[in-house]
Amino acid sequence: MINPGIFLGIFVQLALLGTLDAVTGLGPLGWIAGAAYGVAVGGFLTYGLNRSTARSLGPADAVTLGRSGLVGCVTALVVNTAGRETVTMVVIASVALALDAVDGQVARRTGTASPLGARFDMEIDAYLILILSVVVAQSLGPWVLTIGAMRYVFVAASRLWPWLNSPLPPNMARKTVAAVQGIALVAVVSTILPLWAGFAVTLGALGLLTWSFGRDTWWLLERHAFAATPAEVA
Structure with a gap:
């Protein structure tokens, strides 16, 4: 049964x-993409709730769910065949990004932080970056998709x-x-930057992301190697 909060x-x-x-x-296509996204989010949340000790969504989760609705609108605009509204897309995406700082504060102030809420928040962020990278790739080239795909490549690698x-x-x-x-x-989607500046900004962002994932992967590898090393016998 779908949780009332998820249904809402x-x-x-x-x-x-x-x-x-x-x-x-x-x-x-915009309607289909947006609606399918909303149903998929509801399904994943229901699955997460069933596997966790939580019985309902907390106040911070409600904020993230609202932010997810905005991301669904961005998705609809990206695949919309009736014409893209760049200004509308930028405004909605900017609000979704700004609200990313709100749900964490709500969770801390209400004492309702949970692993499910943190994962939900992270996945919404990752998907928004993916869908924005699809838009930017159309003007700067397919290499931009590396930004959106990196999180999912990391998840796939964790299976191995x-x-x-x-x-x-x-x-x-x-x-x-x-x-x-x-x-x-x-910023690049908004077209306020000239093409060369957009290229430089995006390349810089990719460099930072590569450094961040590389550093975390190295830390995990060292931790794994240390745990796998037999303890020395005195």
């Missing part, structure tokens, strides 16, 4: 798409090397680099 989230997603349709005129699933220590640099990706991609 799907309803809000459809309502946001309806509002977007009234403003920009979504095509059929389970030690990549080990928890990482909290790190502000990692969070900052993740935030930079969204800001850089939105």
Whole structure:
């Protein structure tokens, strides 16, 4: 059975798409993509709740779910065959990025932080970066897709090397680099930067992301190697 909060989230997603349709005129593919995204998020959340000790979504999760609805609208705009509204896309993506700082504060202030909420927040961020990289790749080239795909390549690699699933220590640099990706991609999507500057900004963002993933992978590898080393016999 779908949790009432998740059901409400799907309803809000459809309502946001309806509002977007009234403003920009979504095509059929835009509606399908946005609605499918909302249903998929609801399904993954239901699966996560069933596997966790939580019985319902917390207040921070509600903020993330609202942010997810905005990301669904960005998805609809990206695949919309009736014409892209760049300004609308930039505004919605910017609000979604700004709200990323809100759900964490709500979780801490209400004492409702949870592994499910943290994973939900991270996956929404990763998907937004992926969909924005698809847009930027159309003007700068397919290499930009590396930014959006890196998180998913890491997840796929963890299937082969389970030690990549080990928890990482909290790190502000990692969070900052993740935030930079969204800001850089939105800036390029907005076309306020000349092409050469957009290229430089995106390349710099990719460099930071590669450094961040590389550093974390090296840390996990060292930790795995240390754990695998037999203890010396006295």
